Amino acid sequence: MFGRIGRTSVKHPWLTILAWVVAAFALVALAPALKSTTDQADFLPSHYESVQVGKVQERAFPEQDQPASIAVFWRDDNGPLTDGDKADVAKVTESLDKAGFNLVKKIETSPEAVSPNGKIALASVVASVKDPYDEKLLESVKELRKKAAPLLEGTSLKMGLTGSAADALDSQESSGDTDAMIMMATLVLIIVLLGVIFRSPLIALLPVLIIGVVFMVANGLIATAAEVFGLEADASVSAILIVVLFGVGTDYILFLLFRYREALREGQAPKQAMSDAVANVGETIASAAGAVIVAFLALLLSSLGMLRAMGPALAISVAVTLIAALTLVPAIFSLLGEKAFWPSKAWRKQPKHTLGKRIGDLTARRPGVVAGVSGGVLAVLAAGVLTFHPTFDAGSSLPDDLESVVAMEKLQSGFPAGQTDPTWVVLEKTSDGKLEQAEVEAFEKKLAASGFGEVSPGVIGAGGDVAQFAVLLKEKPSSDAAMELVSGKLRDAAHDAAPEGSRALVGGLTAVFADIQTAVNRDYSLVFPIAGLAIMVILGLLLRSVVAPWYLMLAVGLGFGAALGSTVWLFQGLQGKDGLLFTLPVIVYLFVVAIGTDYNILMVARLREEVRRGQNSADAVRHSITHSASTIGAAAIILAGTFGVLLLAKNSMLQQMGFAVAFGILLTAFVMALLLVPAVTKLIGPRAWWPGIKSDTARPAEPGPLLTEAPAGDRASV
Structure with a gap:
């Protein structure tokens, strides 16, 4: 099947490219806008109590006003408010109310809005929209802060805005333009690393352009699916989609180009080389994509609408990336031929694979030691999961000097903390x-x-x-x-x-968070096991084995624990944080387990291929690591580097996300895929491939196209 796909794309390259370009522009022009929401209550099922309260309130109190933010006033010397101060509070509030901010219904205070200790006064900022995270409302909060500053001049007062809308604005601004930061970091990493690997400006730039086309197609399909099936995509899907597309897209392009380059080195004509590359590596790419798609689709079982919407969206993006890797990429590079590698001529030479050979030799000779050390490292890191403490307090991740944080501290010095919500x-x-x-x-x-x-x-x-x-x-x-x-x-x-x-x-807000926590705990116990079982089935079909998938999934579970546990050790242990982002396990699942499984698939597929070619277990391990290290390493560094950029953010929750995924990907690639999995496979021997391969003695490879080959098996060097 993959051979036919490759031959068709190579035989009709211009038609294939035209079809993709037309699809991209048609979907951009015709697809509906992607809806999103940041109101977490919208994602909870109706049987949760907090959702039922919201519906009862809408029916019984349709005109009820709820402050989107609260203005907190206090003296600059932190003393009790005088009668003159209280008059100034009323005057400033009245002036702000008359200013007429977009989506702000009214700004009001009263003599009763003074704390029992007399030090704090409050004014309510009531919005005309239900969603306190509305972008136009956030702009009004920013403008309100600017206009309040001159009104406070000549008084003894200071003022700060806190509450939902103010918190959201400060969180947004402290995070910076995260999407743009991720995009730029990803582009730089891809271009630089591909340029270093292939020493070609064309190969460095073309994957970025190809993934850009894939992004347009995927985004259009996701928006269409959301419109047809009534799905709502969370506001974070956009940033996650960028990382998924560039992460898996670069992986699959690398898989194909490494095999293509190998075929060219063997003297094949460009078109034939690309056809054979698709035929030989297509099953690996399809299996890797299938594992990721299944993992994402398992989120449909979630009780949270946020995750249910995210699952299909990310699955669609990976499916589009898979199709592009098997059609658009072969079409483009078959047209370029050897010119794609210009001006470098190094691609014609066989590399030495010095580091890969050393690791391969060590693992083949001392598999027990390698398995014990690598597995032990992962187990120690995974122990941190035992003390993982989830938190919903997004404000605790913000810098202490932000206005909403300072204002909240002042409010709590005079009123109950629950005053804001x-x-x-x-x-x-x-x-x-x-x-x-x-x-x-x-x-x-x-x-x-x-x-x-x-x-x-x-x-x-x-x-x-x-x-x-x-x-x-x-x-x-x-x-x-x-x-x-x-x-x-x-x-x-x-x-x-x-x-x-x-x-x-x-x-109320606290009840919503409590219900979300209940739903998340329920999802963890259901989604993760079912996704793991589905990935095991895919591995079994790829490897024609009922043994290997078991220890591979155990290794994946250990890698998941190590990624999450190491984050706990760093942030809760060393930095003393009270808790970590409550969605962190899902994030690690999406990127470390789902996408990181690609590297395991590459390695075990190559191991099985070497055995089918006639290698014994030791030689299969030696050759597989030697010729797979470069691709796995390059792909992992690109993906890990993309998330590593989040460590530069001021928001500690973004830092947690960046570290967990970046470090988890590196562990998956360099510890699990390159060390633990081949070492355990060597220890198990030919039984790992039962019932497909039963002997550890050399025998001729089966006729026809090879099952698969890890892309770095192209004898390429980094």
Whole structure:
């Protein structure tokens, strides 16, 4: 099959290229805009309590105002506010309200909005949109800060904005233009490394252009699929899509070009060399892509809409990349022929593979030692997972000098931390009739007696069947303590206090985070095992073996633990962070396990091929490592370097993400794929290929195209 695909693309190169260009421009022009949302509550299933609260509130209190941000005022000497200061607070608030900011409904304060200790005053910034992360609203917050500065001149006051919209703005600005940073770093790494490997400006630049076309096609298909199937893509999909496309795209192009160059060295004509390259390496590329696609599609089993939408989007992008690697890349390079390598002539020479030979010889001679050391290193790093502590407190990752962080600290010095995002408790009549005022007051007293925070008087909705109460928690709304309280004791107390014929529900930001945590834990126990089983099936089909997939997946699991554990050791251990990004295991799964499995597939496919060619286990290990090290190393450095750029960000959660993936990819490539897997394969011997290959003695290779070959088997050097 892969031979036919290669021959067709090489025979009709201009038609193949034209088809891709037309598809790219057609999808850009005709595909709908990709919708996105940053409201995590939109991604939770309807059976979660926080989602039910939101729906009840929309029905019973459709006109309810909720501050998108809060302006915090305090004296520059941190003393109690004087009557003159309070008058200045009212004056500044009134001036800002009259300024008329886009999507800001009103800015208001009151004499009651002063803290009990008299040091802090508040003003609410009420938005006319529900989403506090709306880009236009964030621009208004930025403008509001600028206009507030001159209004404070001549007073003893300082002011800072905090709350959802202000936090989102500061997080965005502290992260910088992450997408652009990732894109530029990726382009530089790809161009520089491909230029070093092939010593050709054409080969350095063409993959970037090819992946650009693939990006347009994939983006259009994802937007179309989202429109047709009603999917919502999280705002982070764009940045992740860039990394996935350039990561796997560069991998697959390298796989093909290394084999193509090998065929040219053997004296084949360019078109025949490319046809044979696709025929021989196509199954490896397809299997690697299949493993990644299956891993991404497993996210469809997630209970979180964020992950369910991300899975198909990333699977589509990898599928498009696979098709491009087998059609567009062969078409372009078959037209260029040997000119693709201009001006270098080094590609004609056989490299020495000095480092690869040394590693291969050591692993072949001392497989037990290599397996023990490499496996031991991964196991020690993986032990860090035992102390992994997830956190939803995005604000804790921001620099301490940001306005929203400073303002929050000031607010907490005079008010409960939950002032910015109250926890909402709704009491809903489940039987016919309306709530009695006595029932509402009795419920309020029981809720207040629980001592979880200040409880506002109950407000009955227009329909008379719903009352709501704002609970101002003592803990910061996004903190672990607040989440534990809301999901446990507070909900239990509210449920127990509900009078007969009614029900109590607890919602708000903290409840949303608590429900997301529950959903994520459920997903981890379901998605990961099913994805692992599916990848095992793909490995079994590729290797024609029922033995090798088992120890390969065990190695992958160890690599996953090592990547996550090493991040825990660094950030929780050495840096003393209270917790790590709660989505970190999913991120490591997506990039270290899914994409990193490519390197394992390359190595075991090459090992099996060497055995089929007649090599014994030791020689197969020696030759496979020698001729695969360059490709695996180059591909891993490009992908790891792309994520490593995130270490430059000021946001510690981006730093955690960058380190976990970059270090995880390097571990997968250089420790697992090049050391652990071939060493274990040597120890198991021919039994690793059962029932396909049963003997460790040399025998002729089977007729027809070779099953596959790791791309670095082209005898190329870095």
